[in-house]
Amino acid sequence: MSDVIEQLQSITTHVDKAISEMLPIAYPDELYKASRYLPDAGGKRLRPATLVLAAQAVGSNLNDVLPAAVSVELVHxxxxxxxxxxxxxxxxxxxxxxxxxxxxxxxxxxxxxLYSKAFEILAGMDNDPARLNKCIELLSQTCTQICEGQWMDIEFEHRDDVTKEEYLEMVEKKTSVLYAAAAKSGAILGGASDEVANSLYDFGRLIGVGFQIYDDVLDLITPEDVLGKVRGSDLMEGKKTLIALHAINNGVDLKIFGKGSAEKSEIEEAVKVLEESGSIDYAQELAFSYIQEGKEKLKVLPDSDSKATLLEIADYMIERKY
Amino acid sequence: MSDVIEQLQSITTHVDKAISEMLPIAYPDELYKASRYLPDAGGKRLRPATLVLAAQAVGSNLNDVLPAAVSVELVHxxxxxxxxxxxxxxxxxxxxxxxxxxxxxxxxxxxxxLYSKAFEILAGMDNDPARLNKCIELLSQTCTQICEGQWMDIEFEHRDDVTKEEYLEMVEKKTSVLYAAAAKSGAILGGASDEVANSLYDFGRLIGVGFQIYDDVLDLITPEDVLGKVRGSDLMEGKKTLIALHAINNGVDLKIFGKGSAEKSEIEEAVKVLEESGSIDYAQELAFSYIQEGKEKLKVLPDSDSKATLLEIADYMIERKY
Structure with a gap:
């Protein structure tokens, strides 16, 4: 386990417990078992941890924002x-x-x-009503953007002219706005100023984009036994990742692109071609620059352990192996 | 058109216009076209009208609660x-x-x-934050109950031992809580006391149950050209309506129950059998009593045109032809 994931253990333990308490198995039981199935399967809880750390970094504490942390995890x-x-x-x-x-x-x-429970738990929190409403408005706008991002992702499958800007907009909506909303909600509930809250939004947004771009890199550079799925699956599925877009724009011949399946040797060849064309480096460097830009947004915060952990989460986005 | 639907025209015109404004066709356009497709197709707008009338009946006005009215219509x-x-x-x-x-x-x-837009529109309203918060919590709890009701409805298809109580709980959750939430939200946003708001909740809940039971009656007694679908379709689908449950409990032999399809003469015979067993009367009378009980809940309101229209909506539930 990486250092930062270990550091988050004390938060994630509380989040896990709170999920069980706030989403009890009630009648009709099977509906709640189906709803709890994925949240109970774990995960890194990076979004709720970001929310809690943001709240702590502006002077609040875990207990006061725990329901909101559960809320973003349920939305995820x-x-x-x-x-x-x-x-x-x-x-x-x-x-x-x-x-x-x-x-x-x-x-x-x-x-x-899970969608309605997320709002139920958030609206039922014991906090200032005006702050709560701000968070609810933010989370609902975020959910709308996630729908837009998923729609774009599906639409891109049938298009050959997706641009880098469109890809980045899709990633921002599909993935990064929830990190942004988590960080900003923690700040709002912790009583931060608008300036600090907005900086934390940008922090989440930028590291979320970096996270997703690096995810596309990991799909190519990570051995299968670590990745948990077939290496190069994005390529074979014809996914318009930034790496694929860079390669296509540079006239690289990706034989296995969109072919559905390929031999191991073909995948290795494709990775080699993408290394030589600089497409992997290009995506990796862009991911790094997003993380760097995101970290700079935290300059508005006074130094604290929580701030330090937020910075480590940012680094983790591009250091993780899977 | 019935009298009450005509009376609601001035409200529904505003609701229709507000839906267009609050749910504009934005990028990605096709997602918003798909989202707007059903709301734009019209409908009686009984839920938003109930919300607006409840607000008016406690001294507020249409403009101040219109976003909340749009919100319940989008949830529907x-x-x-x-x-x-x-x-x-x-x-x-x-x-x-x-x-x-x-x-x-x-x-x-x-x-x-539509789900997230409903909360976005509600949370973004210009109203007292504490009142808004109450409405958001109510609407999210209501959405959870709707999910539970739909789950029960699906589950009942595979069960032979559904009781009247279970049927009523399912109907309450699947259909009537949204009427209840609409009426109560109007009262809350209009600044009503908890007592009045809770009475309006009960009003919506009771007339909503009456509405659904009567819907099952209409499926049997309405000519096809008025109903817009095959008469007796609930019976053929084997739906455990209150009428079917009454008949089964009284040992009535319903030959076409759950058979998927039937000749017109078989459907007419089934209706005759259900008339003779008193099953249709039983459901009709129960629907009437729910409406009556619902109307009595409005005694907490001072007399007004809006209150009178709410009472007419209640009557409309069991007077409508489709």
Whole structure:
């Protein structure tokens, strides 16, 4: 386990416990079992941890913002359940996807339930109503953007003219706005000024984009046994990642692009070609610069352990192995 | 058009206009077209009208609560889109369902977008933060209950031992809590006391249950050209309506129950059998008593035109022909 993930243990333990308490198995039991299935399977809890650390960094504490942390984690899991249906992915976190285990209707409803529970838990928090409303408005806007990002991602599959700017907008909406909302919500609930809250939003947004670009890099450079899925799967699926876009724009001949499957030797050749064309380096350097820019946004915060951990989360985005 | 629907015209015109303004077609356009497709197709707008009338009846006005009225209408439409996927219904309001026109992924995302937009619009309202917060918590709890009700409805299809109490709980969650939330939200935003707000909740809940029970009656007693769908379709689908439960409990032999399809003469015979067993009367009388009980809850309100229209909406639930 990486150092930062270990440091987050004390927060994630509280988040795990709070999920069980705030999303109890109630009647109809099977609906709640389907809703709890993914959140209970764990995950790194980077989004709720970011929220808690942001609150701590502006002078608040874990207990006062824990429900909001649960809320962003439930939103994240809701998007995973519905995305797996849309992308026809049968596995998630090494387990059967919710729609495989509970069927289409079950998965739609499990996602919808997490969605409403997220807002229920947030609205029911014991905090200043005006601050709470700001967070609710932010989270709902964020959910809308996630839908827009997922729509764009699906649309891009059928287009040959996706630009770098469009890719970055898609990634920002699909992935990074939830990190941004988590960081800003922590600041708002902790009573930070608008300036600090907005800087934390930018921090989350920038490291979220860096995270996703680096994810595309990991798909190519990570051995399969570490990655947990087939290496180069993005390439074979014809996903318009930044790496693929760079290669296409530079006239690189990617033989396996969009072919659905390929031999190990073909994948290795493709990775070599992408290394030589500078496409992997290009994406990796862009990811690094997003992380760097994100970290600079934290200059508005006074030094603290929590701030230090937020900076380590930013670095972790581009240091992690999977 | 019935008298009450005509009386609601001035409210529904505002609601229609507000939906266009608050849910503009933005990028990615096709997502917003899919999201707007059902709301734009009209409908009676009974839920937003109930919210506006409740607010007026406690001394507020249409303009001050219009966003909240749009919000409950969007939630209603979100549930219709996802329900049509789950129930594999291909038509809605005489048009192709969203999942038929935009595919599964498109319909899931269109529904999810309406869901988040509903909360975005509500949280962004210009009203007292504490009141807004109460409404958001209420609406999110309501959405959770709608999910529970839909889950129960699906589960009941595979069970032979559904009780009247379970049926009523399902109907309350799936249908009536949104009427209840609409009425109560109008009261809360209008500044009513908790006592008045809770009475309005009960009003909405009771007339909502009456509405749904009467819907099951209409399925049997309404000629097809008025109903817009095959008469007796609930029976043929084997739906455990209150009428079916009453008949089964009284040992009535319903030959076409759950048979998928039937000749016109068989349906007429089934209706006759259900009339003779008193099953239709039983449901009709129960619907009437719910409406009556609901109307009594409005005694907490001073007399006004808006109160009078709320009472007419209650009557309309069991007077309408479709």
């Amino acid at each position: 899991n809701f998007t995973l359940i519905h995305d797996d249906i849309m992308d026809e992915d049968s596995f998630r976190r090494g387990m059967e996807a919710v729609h495989v285990k509970w069927g289409l209707a079950g998965a739609i409803l499990a996602g919808d339930t | 439409n979100f549930t219709l889109i996802h329900d049509d996927i789950m129930d594999e219904d291909s038509f809605r309001r005489g048009m192709e369902a969203v999942h038929v026109k935009w595919g599964l992924a498109g319909a899931i995302l269109a529904g999810d977008t």
